[in-house]
Amino acid sequence: MTKEPYGGGYGYGAQEPPRTPYQQPQSQPQAWPGQGYDDPYADQQHTQQWQGQTWETQMQPPVAAAEETSYLPPQGVAPVAPVRVPEPAPVAAAEPEPEYGPATLAGNARITDAQRARAEGRSPVIEPGMQPAVLTAVLGLLLAGGAALGTYALLVPLVVLQGVTAAGWFRLNGMWPARQGIALGFLGALVADAAMLLSDRSPGVILGTLGVWVLLSLVLQLRSHADPDERMYGLMATVVAAALAIAAGGYLAADSDAVVVGAVAVAAATVVRALPVATAASVVIALAAGAGAGYAVGGMTSDGALLGAGAAVCALIGHRAASYDYPSRFVHFTAGVALPLAAAGPVVYTLGRMFG
DSSP states (O other), rough: OOOOOGOHHHHHHHOOOOOTTTOOOOOOOOOTTTTTSSTTHHHHHHHHOOOOOOHHHHHHHOOOOTTTSSSOOOTOOOOOOOOOOOOOOOOOOOOOOOOOOOOOOOOOOOOHHHHHHTTTTOOOBBBOOHHOOOHHHHHHHHHHHHHHHHHHHHHHHHHHHHHHHHHHHHHHTOOOOOOOOHHHHHHHHHHHHHHHHHSSSSSSHHHHHHHHHHHHHHHHHHOSSSSSHHHHHHHHHHHHHHHHHTTTTTHSSSSSHHHHHHHHHHHHHHHHHTTTHHHHHHHHHHEEEEEEEEHHTTTHHHHHHHHHHHHHHHHHHHHHHHHHOOOOHHHHHHHHHHHHHHHHHHHHHHHHHHHH
């Protein structure tokens, strides 16, 4: 009996144990040419290559180019059309968008007419609209009613007109806050009104007060420490604001009948001018409305029509002045309301004396 080597294996000279009937002979790997013994790791070093088609090669689709695989619908399934989601209806804006002017070769095409005018060094023109015109008409009717009642009844709406005129002119020129200038102009108007009441409504008091207030405005600006250009702008704004506020006192110096005719004519012309009509047609219709209102209120006479037409011309000038430079809601509801009436004050007094 042969002795077994260590480890329980069989040596090179050992005999193979007898096989049972159910035991199959083990297949030995074939040696490579020139190899004298069987390599137990030969099956790990050399893998077997399959030449035929297998399950993986039959079931998997061939690889396509990158541009062909950018979008591949599912195999065997009809492509589903994309669902179109309806766009929401646009919501109406609370306020209308600003109207943009025509595009230009230079600059931004999305720019308003007012912005383009400022960029080109011109004064933009934006009219106040219907609401300030209605307020002008209301204030004009208050002046007419106050004049019909008496001097002191006229004084209340006149003081309101003078204060709004001084504040609106400063903001119209882009100066805000300018409390000293507004207070100085309004104070000049109050002094002129008081002097007229004391002098039995003498119109010469208006010129005297205006001269004194020009000197006061000059002294006020000389004491300012601002730049020279800014001081000049402030001086001009103060002088003009005081002049307009004081000149509105012409209603107090004029005859009561002339005040009624002129104030009603200004109210009619301002409202008609604010209608959505072309500018040229609107001006003509407004002048006709002022003349017609003067004719109707003035006792159906030509003098009343002429007085109404003159007041309407001044109202249109004031309306145009309130549309220039720095228009805003505050400007429209101050200068846009007061300037048509304030500009007509001296003309109402002058034409009232001529036709009275």
